[in-house]
Amino acid sequence: MAPIYGFSDKTHQLLPNAQRVSKVQRFSKLAQKYSHPSNSDCPRTVLSHSPIAGTFKSGLTPLPLSATGWTQDQRLIHNYQKRRLVGFSSSDMEKLGALAAIPNERFGDDSSLEAVTAVMRVDDGAMSWLDNPIHPMYDRERWVKLSEMPLHSAPIPVRGDAEGYWLAENPHVWDILVPCLRLASQMLQHAHMVGWWDGLLNLNLKRITTLGRIPVDRRNLPLYTFHPRPGFTPLDPANRKEFHEKLAKIVPKIKIRLISGYAANEPGVVDEEVCLYGICGNNLLPNTGTIFINVSSELLQVLSTGHLNSDEKRLARFEFANTLMHETAHAVWYALRDDFQKTKKSKKPTHGEPYFETEPLQELGFSLENNMWGGDPKSLSSFGVNAAGGPGLPSLGICKSSWFRECNSGYDNNDNIPLDPPAPVPGQPDLYYISDYYPIPTTWFIDLQKKDKWEYIVRKVGISATQMGPTTYGMRNKTKIKDPRNLLQISTPLTQLQGLYVLGMQRADMTSLEIAALEQEVSRVEKAIKILNTASITFLAMYPDNVPVRATTAPAIDRSLTRERYPCVSKRYEEIRQYCLNNRKPLQLAFDSMDFDIPEPTMYRYILNQGGITISPTEFRDFLHCCQSKRRLFEYQPFPGPGMITKVPNGWPIETPYTIPSQRLAIDGQYFDDVLETFEKEGFRTSLYRIFGEFRDVDIEWLRKFLGFWFPGRILDSAGFRDIINDLAIDNTDILTLGPTGIARFRYPIAAADRKANITPYTQDRRKRNPPSNTPSPTTTPVGSPSTTPLGSPTTTLTGTPIVSAPKP
Numbered sequence: 133m134a135p136i137y138g139f140s141d142k143t144h145q146l147l148p149n150a151q152r153v154s155k156v157q158r159f160s161k162l163a164q165k166y167s168h169p170s171n172s173d174c175p176r177t178v179l180s181h182s183p184i185a186g187t188f189k190s191g192l193t194p195l196p197l198s199a200t201g202w203t204q205d206q207r208l209i210h211n212y213q214k215r216r217l218v219g220f221s222s223s224d225m226e227k228l229g230a231l232a233a234i235p236n237e238r239f240g241d242d243s244s245l246e247a248v249t250a251v252m253r254v255d256d257g258a259m260s261w262l263d264n265p266i267h268p269m270y271d272r273e274r275w276v277k278l279s280e281m282p283l284h285s286a287p288i289p290v291r292g293d294a295e296g297y298w299l300a301e302n303p304h305v306w307d308i309l310v311p312c313l314r315l316a317s318q319m320l321q322h323a324h325m326v327g328w329w330d331g332l333l334n335l336n337l338k339r340i341t342t343l344g345r346i347p348v349d350r351r352n353l354p355l356y357t358f359h360p361r362p363g364f365t366p367l368d369p370a371n372r373k374e375f376h377e378k379l380a381k382i383v384p385k386i387k388i389r390l391i392s393g394y395a396a397n398e399p400g401v402v403d404e405e406v407c408l409y410g411i412c413g414n415n416l417l418p419n420t421g422t423i424f425i426n427v428s429s430e431l432l433q434v435l436s437t438g439h440l441n442s443d444e445k446r447l448a449r450f451e452f453a454n455t456l457m458h459e460t461a462h463a464v465w466y467a468l469r470d471d472f473q474k475t476k477k478s479k480k481p482t483h484g485e486p487y488f489e490t491e492p493l494q495e496l497g498f499s500l501e502n503n504m505w506g507g508d509p510k511s512l513s514s515f516g517v518n519a520a521g522g523p524g525l526p527s528l529g530i531c532k533s534s535w536f537r538e539c540n541s542g543y544d545n546n547d548n549i550p551l552d553p554p555a556p557v558p559g560q561p562d563l564y565y566i567s568d569y570y571p572i573p574t575t576w577f578i579d580l581q582k583k584d585k586w587e588y589i590v591r592k593v594g595i596s597a598t599q600m601g602p603t604t605y606g607m608r609n610k611t612k613i614k615d616p617r618n619l620l621q622i623s624t625p626l627t628q629l630q631g632l633y634v635l636g637m638q639r640a641d642m643t644s645l646e647i648a649a650l651e652q653e654v655s656r657v658e659k660a661i662k663i664l665n666t667a668s669i670t671f672l673a674m675y676p677d678n679v680p681v682r683a684t685t686a687p688a689i690d691r692s693l694t695r696e697r698y699p700c701v702s703k704r705y706e707e708i709r710q711y712c713l714n715n716r717k718p719l720q721l722a723f724d725s726m727d728f729d730i731p732e733p734t735m736y737r738y739i740l741n742q743g744g745i746t747i748s749p750t751e752f753r754d755f756l757h758c759c760q761s762k763r764r765l766f767e768y769q770p771f772p773g774p775g776m777i778t779k780v781p782n783g784w785p786i787e788t789p790y791t792i793p794s795q796r797l798a799i800d801g802q803y804f805d806d807v808l809e810t811f812e813k814e815g816f817r818t819s820l821y822r823i824f825g826e827f828r829d830v831d832i833e834w835l836r837k838f839l840g841f842w843f844p845g846r847i848l849d850s851a852g853f854r855d856i857i858n859d860l861a862i863d864n865t866d867i868l869t870l871g872p873t874g875i876a877r878f879r880y881p882i883a884a885a886d887r888k889a890n891i892t893p894y895t896q897d898r899r900k901r902n903p904p905s906n907t908p909s910p911t912t913t914p915v916g917s918p919s920t921t922p923l924g925s926p927t928t929t930l931t932g933t934p935i936v937s938a939p940k941p
Contacts, residue, residue: 138174139405139521139771140696142167145437146291146523148750152437162190162233165438165526166513173520174772175405179215183208191216192233192528194223207675214674218515218531218569219607219619224671225512228604228663230529230571232443260583266310267317268383269460275300276389276424282831283874284824285400286737288392288429288774289749292437298390298429305390308435311581316453318586319504320460324375325367325595327360328488328503332464332496333378335472336361337486345551355549356486366594382467386423388456393428394521394773399827400731402773403892405521409455412462416823418840423466425459427452430524437523443574444526450577451527454509458497465496484548491536492551492564498535506599508535509572521772530577532570532600537563561610568622570606575656588649592642597653602660605671617674626664698770700758704747708755709783711745712765717790718861718870723779724787725869725877728828729902732756732768732775738872767902772894778902792862792870795855803848804856810842811860811867814883821886826895828878829871832857 141147143164144155156164168188169181183205184191191213195206202210213221225231268274278287278299287297296302300309323329330336337356340346346355365371392400393407398416407430415422431452434440440448465485473482485494488503501508511527519525556562579585580598589597607619642650702708716723721738736752739745747755756768756777764783769776810816819841824830830838836853848856861870871877887896 138172139769141522141771142173142520142525143438143522145433148293149437152292158188160187160189160193162192163188165434165440165444166190166192166233166528167517167520167525169517173518175518175521177518179515179517181212183212192222194226194234195221210672211674216515216517217512217528219621220571221672224605225529225571228571229573229575230512230531232447232527232529232574233441262311262314262318262581262583262586264314264317264321264583264586266313267320268380269320269386270313270316270388270456272300272306274383274386274388276387277301282398282834283737283741283872284734284827284829284831284834285398286731286733288390288400288733289736290436291749294436298432300388300390304436305432308432312432312449312452312456315449315581316456316460318580319453319457320379321376322586322590322595323379324372325590326500326503327364327366328500329375330360330364330371331358331488332461332486333375333468334361335468335475337472337482340487340551347549350549353483353549355484355551356482357489358486359489379464382464385421385467386425386460386463388425388427390429390432391426392773393430393524395731396426396428397825398823399825399829400734400774401729401825401827402731402776403825403895405772405894407519407524407772409451410459412459412466414466417834417837418844420837423463425456425463427455427459428524430519431455433523434526438526440526443578446578446581447527447530447574450509450580451511454501457504458501461496461500487551490554492553493536494548495535502534502536504595504598505532506601507532508538509577509600510535510569512571529574530572530600532572532603532606533567537565537567565610567609568606569609570600570603570624572600572603573656573660576600579652579656584645584649584652588643588646589653592646592650602657604660604663621671623664624660626661698757698760700761702751702754702758704751705755705758708745708747708752709759709765711739713785715742715744716784716787718792719873722869722871722875722877723784724790725871725879726779728826729776729778729898730827730829731773732770732777734829735777738875741873776898792858794862795858799855799859800848800852803846803852804859806843807839807853807856808860808864808867810839811878811880816842817880817883818886820878821882822890825891826882826899829875830878832874832876835876 143159143166144152147155159168168184168190169177171181171185181191191209195202195210195213210221217225220228222231222234226234266272276299278297278301281287287299290296290298290302290304294304296304298305300306335358337358340355340357343351346353391411392402393409394404395402396408396411397403407428409431410425410427412423412425415424431448435445435448438444438448462485469482485496487494488496488499491499491502498508509530510533512529512531513525513527517525553562553564556564585597601624603624606622606624608622609619611618712721712723715721718725721735721742732753736747736749739747739752753770753775756766756770756775759766760768762783763780765780767778767780769778820830832854833850835857836847836850840847857868857876858870860868861876865879867880868876868878891899
């Protein structure tokens with residue numbers, strides 16, 4: 133029987149469309165995009181999806197406007213939606229124009245309400261979409277190419293009906309990226325208007341001296357805040373010129389790459405069961421100065437295969453652009469950090485990132501979002517639903533929240549230190565411990581992708597024109613338990629809405645085009661005011677939970693239906709199996725020594741580099757499904773992320789001895805000894821584990837450069853270092869052997885202390901479920917031993933491919 137997986141592609145996005153259609157035909161229209169959530173999803177969520185169990189529906193369809201005559205099942209769905217959508221039902225969200233998934237027309241016969249909400253959408257033809265050039269920071273040349281990737285990592289196949297990899301050099305991927313990058317470019321082109329950017333780029337930092345804000349045990353650490361420079365003027369043309377000149381000096385230091393959010397590490401090994409949007413960090417190699425922005429390809433997957441409507445596409449593009457800007461904030465700080473430290477007399481580095489003004493947490497990305505948008509544009513899909521380890525699901529909509537309030541607990545570790553916030557105003561609640569959620573009309577992120585918004589509004593008014601809104605109704609949570617029964621309905625004061633976008637004397641200086649664009653902004657505010665003034669817009673409370681948990685009309689649940697089966701359908705299984713058996717030795721595919729998990733894309737890249745067979749990513753995945761079904765050669769888990777492979781003993785014939793040729797004529801003896809000593813050092817092994825985790829393969833050229841941390845100024849040339857690795861694999865098989873061409877495979881035991889300090893919970897759990905095989909060290913006959921050939925004599929017994937200086941990608 134085909135194996136059943138807990139992690140899965142919930143909406144079958146990775147299948148060709150012809151296959152996907154048959155898979156999703158039992159789903160409702162919304163479930164085909166947003167999935168049918170299940171309590172058996174991995175990872176599990178706190179929210180119970182029992183009210184929609186067995187229905188193959190999304191649970192998101194708005195219920196009829198009037199609750200009169202609702203069945204018990206409908207009441208269960210109402211409660212379920214309230215729990216899932218932070219205190220609002222789908223009908224509530226639709227009233228507020230906040231659902232990208234559902235056209236902004238009302239169901240039912242409430243004509244007065246329809247008149248109010250339908251006009252919340254601005255006519256798409258009123259403004260033209262962004263067509264601006266892409267900022268040099270995000271130019272195509274800044275994106276990592278396949279030829280630049282070390283051999284121990286690999287790009288992720290796009291799948292579906294598209295070909296190629298998630299690389300900007302792929303035309304299909306670049307076409308998806310361009311609208312996202314145009315929006316991100318507008319954000320960066322107007323960054324000179326943001327006081328936040330002015331303070332960071334000009335390094336206007338101040339040491340925190342108010343000890344009362346710093347935890348007692350951290351008061352000796354150099355913590356800093358940053359602020360706009362005195363006299364900062366957002367609309368000053370001179371400020372724009374100065375800002376972009378400074379930013380231009382940082383651009384060459386930054387590279388961008390698409391990764392899997394489940395595998396945000398150097399070798400691309402899956403180590404998380406929840407997808408990260410992005411991560412940023414310095415290059416792990418010394419003396420390069422390169423900073424990498426890593427963004428999740430799962431964010432783009434829905435734009436390739438998600439079958440989205442126009443609003444959903446624009447929301448997906450906004451989320452990607454916002455994530456890219458978030459990580460850019462971190463990258464710019466990394467680029468400036470050394471310059472700041474050089475200006476200080478103290479040799480102590482800054483501890484972590486600086487805080488912006490009175491913010492309590494060190495998180496520049498969310499800090500920038502807070503200052504650009506007036507809060508955190510949180511995806512409604514973040515509440516109680518996950519992608520179950522598969523590709524990204526589209527976002528239903530967004531709500532305005534505060535990351536700093538949501539994450540003020542559980543954020544304390546060695547690198548991040550929460551500060552005590554300023555004391556609240558007497559008689560007012562302490563907002564630091566209160567979370568507010570305001571659904572945001574879809575028109576907000578749609579208008580951000582229109583040219584007139586930036587050319588005529590933002591340039592004239594400033595960055596206040598990009599703030600989320602207009603907000604109307606929201607929910608306030610005063611407890612750490614975000615149960616909707618604890619939420620308090622709140623609303624935006626009318627006086628606050630009435631004060632938006634008032635330009636005063638500036639209006640007289642505006643052109644007709646600027647005034648037309650302004651009128652669009654004003655009309656959105658007016659519609660929000662009408663919503664607040666419309667008495668028919670009410671929000672039904674939750675019903676008592678003294679009813680059955682599961683919908684009474686839902687069919688009995690076959691748990692196997694909520695998990696995906698992958699039968700053995702590979703037509704080339706025997707051919708690929710024999711290929712693996714014929715290429716199992718060092719300098720081939722090195723399966724004999726593969727006693728650790730390896731990402732599916734990495735093994736696929738090894739096969740392409742080895743040659744001798746032509747195989748597509750889909751054919752390789754079908755082969756792996758057969759291996760899993762037959763329990764031969766490999767155990768395969770296709771999700772989470774890009775998939776992981778584990779070698780199993782069954783199906784492998786007894787390995788035959790393999791001779792690794794000696795390269796000792798070219799070896800620098802002292803350097804050989806130094807490298808061997810370094811590989812035996814605890815510090816080296818700890819550093820390598822922090823980067824690679826349980827993965828043992830390292831690109832030899834990458835390793836040569838990495839040793840620059842231990843041998844400053846003594847880096848051996850590439851050919852000489854390859855010879856050293858080659859002979860270490862002969863004489864020190866307990867430390868390393870040769871993997872596929874260009875790969876050193878470490879064999880020393882991983883220290884328990886390194887695992888305890890660095891292993892992720894997901895990896896730890898995977899190790900318990902899939903203990904590493906007891907594969908012995910590879911059987912090699914060292915050329916040059918007394919019983920064979922004299923030291924340094926050439927050999928002709930090599931049966932694999934020799935290490936080459938420029939292996940094909």
